[in-house]
Amino acid sequence: MKIAAEHDIYDVVVVGLGPVGATLANLLGMSGAKVLVLEREALAYHLPRAVHFDDEVMRVFQWIGIAEKLLPKIRINPGMKFVSGDGELLLDWPRPQEESQHAWHPSWRFHQPDLEASLRQALETYPNVTIMNRCEAFMIDGLQDEVSIRFENMSNGEIKHVRASYLVGCDGARSLVRRFIESPMKDFGFHERWLVVDAVLKTNKPSLGDHSIQYCDATRPATYIRGPGKRRRWEISVNPSENSVDIAKEESVWNLLAPWLTPDEAEIERSAVYTFHSLVAKTWSKERLFIAGDAAHQTPPFMGQGMCAGIRDVANLAWKLVACLRHGHNPTLLDTYQTERKPNAEAFIETAIRLGHLINTANGKPALEAAIKSDDGHREMTSLYPPLGQGLGDGVHCGKQFSQPKNHLGQRMDDLYPYECLFVVENAMENEVKQLTGIDVASTSEFPSLKYYLDGLDAKGVLLRPDRYILGTGNTVDEIVELISLLPYDIKNGEGIK
Structure with a gap:
């Protein structure tokens, strides 16, 4: 692995090597750009976070050469069912089992560590891409003609300084790069605590089913997700009076999972309480600085579109950065990144919020049917393909x-x-x-x-x-x-x- 030298000059510095940053680095690397990736962690995170991507994202993975390699490790999602607290089927949302217009199936379940391993392996093929783990940026100066970045190698305390034509922050919800851009957040008003439990079955349990299930129970909304292999996830709403630490303890988790599982049937891989947010940065760029993924937007998980939106961000931005590197800096072109992507991301967030409210509702089937009723009275849920914003x-x-x-x-x-x-x-x-x-x-x-x-x-x-x-x-x-x-x-x- 190459080591960044003092005062090295790069085309693009990417901050963050999660799925979004790694996808961006691959797109830039295959286009010939000289890229430095700064990642504060020593290794990829070993537990699953995102569990779903769609056909548009699979198409991006196709571009960077990992789609076929992923196939043995992922599974086609058959769809989602909405059921009441009493187990009554309220709504069936089948996902097509044939390929979509993008030449891939519309909905996939995956294990994020497998995806990250494939993305990082692909990056190893590009001599023009340098990855530095355990390195954290702390000072960013966006100058007229370049970006100046200072970062610390946390393995040895060494401070380094590099320059780049552009910098993209794929550094998550607490983004340092967003702070340097000085972007406030637009708040859509949905903020809820949910317990996320990842379990690995010890034996097959067909009764759990292959469909994702939204349990629309006003007292305890929950989501069941069938992952690849023997992986299963539950997302369970936390009531305002409950303590986030106590509810994530093993005894409490097994009590909550009792309708579905016993300790003899599975091992808990992870249980933690997360607050699902609905936020969008008002400004996605400043001069030669950009943000993407969770740094730019955060969505409730009910559409499975959090990571997908970030992959769409970098698929939009990467070719525009490459065009500027080939033809000269072009603010008009780069400004279209936000004007195109922000409305698209907001459309998914707003739909996810509506689904979240429906899952929480006590009104059950009437509320669901009213929410998906089309102008002609037909009720169905279909894949969402909102167009880009103006650009x-x-x-x-x-x-x-x-x-x-x-x-x-x-x-x-x-x-x-x-x-x-x-x-x-x-x-x-x-x-x-x-x-x-x-x-x-x-x-x-x-x-x-x-x-x-x-x-x-x-x-x-x-x-x-x-x-x-x-x-x-x-x-x-x-x-x-x-x-x-x-x-x-x-x-x-x-x-x-x-």
């Missing part, structure tokens, strides 16, 4: 993520056209668009199902960003080629990082 691009489809088809060999589009801009066009336009732009083109001849997706957009071609969101659409070669102007830099020049 890059133009047209009614701007800010929507484009689908990922497979070719006749079963190869996914993003495996053949990695993390760069991409035109998607009908076959007749393929050669001309490529000759006029020099940008990769995926066509309906290679991916026949693209015709279905293009027809759905009422277009013959689209320009996709590296994160596969739509910049714009067109119906003639001239209109499609002109979409390049929607990017605030000359994509045909400056391909290498300077």
Whole structure:
């Protein structure tokens, strides 16, 4: 492992090597950026925290080359059931068991230490990425042309100073980087204590089921989550009068788990009380400093979207940082990170809060059905795909993520056209668009199902960003080629990082 030398200069410094920081470092590393990652802990945390990710996030893991490696260690989530305190089924939310538009199943359960190990192993393949564990930043100066960072190596007390073009804080809810940005928090008003219990079964117990279950009991709301292998999680609401330390003790935990488990059937791996928050930073960047993940937003876990939102953050930010490293610093481009991501993150938080209130309600089935009733009176829950907020691009489809088809060999589009801009066009336009732009083109001849997706957009071609969101659409070669102007830099020049 390389060691950062005094006064080293990096393209990007990433503070924090959790799943969000490690994903960002991978995206930057595969794009050729010189990256330093500072992580205050010696090793990855050995206990699970996040337990769910979706198809959009799996698509990001595909880009960095770990999706297939994860498959033996994760499991497809069949869905969620809402039941009353008496065990009555109030609502069934099945998750599709076929692949979604992103060419992956919509909902996955995982063990976070397995994910972190895969992310770190991938980083080891990049000589341009340096990881320093047991190192904590304490002074950050955001200058006009660079960032100055001082950090302590907590193994030996040594103080070091490095510089970078950009710094991204993926350093969690108590983010140091957020403090240097001086960002206040927007409070959505949901703050509740819940006991989180992770257990490992000693033997199979099919009666627990494979579905996640929300127990909508006003006296003691709870959530059951089936993890991979023999891992199971319960999240149990803590009443205001209860002591956080006492309720997490083993005897109390087994009393609470009595409806489902006995000590003969499982071992408790971890029990702790957490306060679920609903917060969003009002400012996500300042000059060349940025925050992502829990540093930028915190959500109740009822949608399973906490980590997912952070992965979406860095998928949005990484390619914009790379574009600035290739083409020059561009505040207009970088400002779109917050304007695009913040409304998207808020949409998930607001939905999670609504679900949390429903789980806590004494009104049971009527409240659930009212909450999910659509304009035509039909009641169902579906996957949430909110568009980006205002930012890059133009047209009614701007800010929507484009689908990922497979070719006749079963190869996914993003495996053949990695993390760069991409035109998607009908076959007749393929050669001309490529000759006029020099940008990769995926066509309906290679991916026949693209015709279905293009027809759905009422277009013959689209320009996709590296994160596969739509910049714009067109119906003639001239209109499609002109979409390049929607990017605030000359994509045909400056391909290498300077």
